Amino acid sequence: MLARRGYFDPFVELQREIDRLFEDFMEPSRSSRIHFPKVDIYETENEVVIEAELPGMKKDDVKITIEDGVLIIKGERKFNREDKNKNYRVIERVEGQFERAFVLPDYVDVEKISAKFNDGVLKIELPKKVEKEKKIIDIKVE
Numbered sequence: 790m791l792a793r794r795g796y797f798d799p800f801v802e803l804q805r806e807i808d809r810l811f812e813d814f815m816e817p818s819r820s821s822r823i824h825f826p827k828v829d830i831y832e833t834e835n836e837v838v839i840e841a842e843l844p845g846m847k848k849d850d851v852k853i854t855i856e857d858g859v860l861i862i863k864g865e866r867k868f869n870r871e872d873k874n875k876n877y878r879v880i881e882r883v884e885g886q887f888e889r890a891f892v893l894p895d896y897v898d899v900e901k902i903s904a905k906f907n908d909g910v911l912k913i914e915l916p917k918k919v920e921k922e923k924k925i926i927d928i929k930v931e
Contacts, residue, residue, distance in 0.1 A: 825887055837897060837915040848906035855899055862889045
Protein backbone atom coordinates (compact mmCIF):
# COMPACT_ATOMS: atom_id res chain seq x y z
CA MET A 790 0.00 0.00 0.00
CA LEU A 791 2.84 2.45 0.68
CA ALA A 792 3.98 2.36 -2.94
CA ARG A 793 0.53 3.26 -4.21
CA ARG A 794 0.24 6.35 -2.02
CA GLY A 795 3.31 7.85 -3.73
CA TYR A 796 1.54 7.40 -7.07
CA PHE A 797 -0.86 10.27 -6.22
CA ASP A 798 1.78 12.67 -4.81
CA PRO A 799 2.23 14.65 -8.06
CA PHE A 800 -1.54 15.12 -8.31
CA VAL A 801 -1.79 16.29 -4.70
CA GLU A 802 0.98 18.82 -5.38
CA LEU A 803 -0.77 19.94 -8.58
CA GLN A 804 -4.04 20.40 -6.65
CA ARG A 805 -2.24 22.52 -4.04
CA GLU A 806 -0.75 24.71 -6.76
CA ILE A 807 -4.15 25.16 -8.46
CA ASP A 808 -5.71 26.06 -5.08
CA ARG A 809 -2.96 28.63 -4.48
CA LEU A 810 -3.54 30.21 -7.91
CA PHE A 811 -7.27 30.51 -7.26
CA GLU A 812 -6.64 32.04 -3.82
CA ASP A 813 -4.35 34.63 -5.43
CA PHE A 814 -6.97 35.37 -8.07
CA MET A 815 -9.83 35.66 -5.60
CA GLU A 816 -7.84 37.76 -3.09
CA PRO A 817 -5.84 40.38 -5.01
CA SER A 818 -3.36 42.64 -3.24
CA ARG A 819 -4.83 45.37 -1.05
CA SER A 820 -3.58 48.13 -3.33
CA SER A 821 -5.41 46.79 -6.38
CA ARG A 822 -8.64 45.78 -4.64
CA ILE A 823 -11.71 47.59 -5.91
CA HIS A 824 -14.51 48.32 -3.47
CA PHE A 825 -18.11 48.32 -4.65
CA PRO A 826 -20.40 50.10 -2.21
CA LYS A 827 -23.56 48.28 -1.26
CA VAL A 828 -26.74 50.00 -2.42
CA ASP A 829 -30.47 49.94 -1.81
CA ILE A 830 -32.69 51.05 -4.68
CA TYR A 831 -36.37 51.70 -4.14
CA GLU A 832 -39.19 53.48 -5.91
CA THR A 833 -41.97 55.66 -4.60
CA GLU A 834 -44.87 57.24 -6.43
CA ASN A 835 -42.78 60.29 -7.36
CA GLU A 836 -39.16 59.11 -7.52
CA VAL A 837 -36.56 56.38 -7.67
CA VAL A 838 -34.01 56.49 -4.84
CA ILE A 839 -30.51 55.01 -4.68
CA GLU A 840 -28.85 54.82 -1.27
CA ALA A 841 -25.18 53.80 -1.17
CA GLU A 842 -23.17 52.88 1.93
CA LEU A 843 -19.92 54.83 2.01
CA PRO A 844 -18.73 54.64 5.63
CA GLY A 845 -15.73 56.76 6.53
CA MET A 846 -16.00 58.86 3.39
CA LYS A 847 -16.85 62.51 2.84
CA LYS A 848 -19.00 64.02 0.12
CA ASP A 849 -15.87 65.40 -1.58
CA ASP A 850 -14.59 61.80 -2.02
CA VAL A 851 -17.52 60.95 -4.32
CA LYS A 852 -18.37 62.02 -7.87
CA ILE A 853 -21.75 61.40 -9.54
CA THR A 854 -22.24 61.78 -13.29
CA ILE A 855 -24.79 60.84 -15.93
CA GLU A 856 -23.58 59.66 -19.32
CA ASP A 857 -25.86 58.34 -22.07
CA GLY A 858 -28.66 57.47 -19.64
CA VAL A 859 -26.31 55.80 -17.14
CA LEU A 860 -25.79 57.15 -13.61
CA ILE A 861 -22.20 56.60 -12.46
CA ILE A 862 -20.98 56.84 -8.86
CA LYS A 863 -17.17 57.02 -8.54
CA GLY A 864 -14.90 57.56 -5.59
CA GLU A 865 -11.89 56.51 -3.64
CA ARG A 866 -11.59 55.43 -0.04
CA LYS A 867 -8.22 56.06 1.60
CA PHE A 868 -6.87 55.14 5.02
CA ASN A 869 -3.78 56.56 6.64
CA ARG A 870 -1.85 53.57 7.97
CA GLU A 871 1.55 55.24 8.04
CA ASP A 872 1.81 55.34 11.85
CA LYS A 873 5.00 53.36 12.65
CA ASN A 874 3.79 52.71 16.23
CA LYS A 875 0.94 50.53 15.01
CA ASN A 876 1.61 46.89 14.22
CA TYR A 877 -1.52 45.83 12.30
CA ARG A 878 -2.62 42.22 12.86
CA VAL A 879 -5.79 42.29 10.75
CA ILE A 880 -6.82 44.72 8.01
CA GLU A 881 -10.35 44.20 6.75
CA ARG A 882 -11.42 47.74 5.86
CA VAL A 883 -10.99 48.06 2.14
CA GLU A 884 -9.42 51.03 0.46
CA GLY A 885 -9.15 51.95 -3.17
CA GLN A 886 -11.18 53.24 -6.05
CA PHE A 887 -14.71 52.16 -6.79
CA GLU A 888 -17.31 52.72 -9.47
CA ARG A 889 -20.96 51.71 -9.73
CA ALA A 890 -23.15 52.31 -12.78
CA PHE A 891 -26.94 52.17 -13.08
CA VAL A 892 -29.01 52.39 -16.27
CA LEU A 893 -31.70 54.98 -15.67
CA PRO A 894 -35.31 54.21 -16.57
CA ASP A 895 -36.73 56.45 -19.30
CA TYR A 896 -39.30 57.89 -16.90
CA VAL A 897 -36.63 59.59 -14.72
CA ASP A 898 -36.25 63.36 -15.14
CA VAL A 899 -32.44 63.59 -15.35
CA GLU A 900 -32.52 67.39 -15.12
CA LYS A 901 -33.91 67.24 -11.57
CA ILE A 902 -31.70 64.57 -9.97
CA SER A 903 -30.32 65.53 -6.56
CA ALA A 904 -27.93 63.90 -4.08
CA LYS A 905 -27.33 64.20 -0.34
CA PHE A 906 -24.55 62.76 1.79
CA ASN A 907 -25.24 62.15 5.47
CA ASP A 908 -23.58 59.86 8.04
CA GLY A 909 -21.77 57.79 5.42
CA VAL A 910 -24.86 57.23 3.26
CA LEU A 911 -25.17 58.77 -0.20
CA LYS A 912 -28.82 59.29 -1.17
CA ILE A 913 -29.55 60.02 -4.82
CA GLU A 914 -33.11 61.10 -5.60
CA LEU A 915 -34.26 60.58 -9.18
CA PRO A 916 -37.62 62.31 -9.71
CA LYS A 917 -40.05 60.81 -12.18
CA LYS A 918 -41.14 62.87 -15.16
CA VAL A 919 -44.51 64.51 -14.79
CA GLU A 920 -46.86 62.83 -17.20
CA LYS A 921 -48.88 65.18 -19.29
CA GLU A 922 -52.55 64.46 -19.51
CA LYS A 923 -53.12 62.46 -22.63
CA LYS A 924 -55.08 64.24 -25.28
CA ILE A 925 -57.31 61.91 -27.24
CA ILE A 926 -58.52 62.98 -30.65
CA ASP A 927 -61.22 61.02 -32.43
CA ILE A 928 -60.67 60.75 -36.14
CA LYS A 929 -63.69 60.18 -38.28
CA VAL A 930 -63.34 57.44 -40.84
CA GLU A 931 -64.97 58.16 -44.20
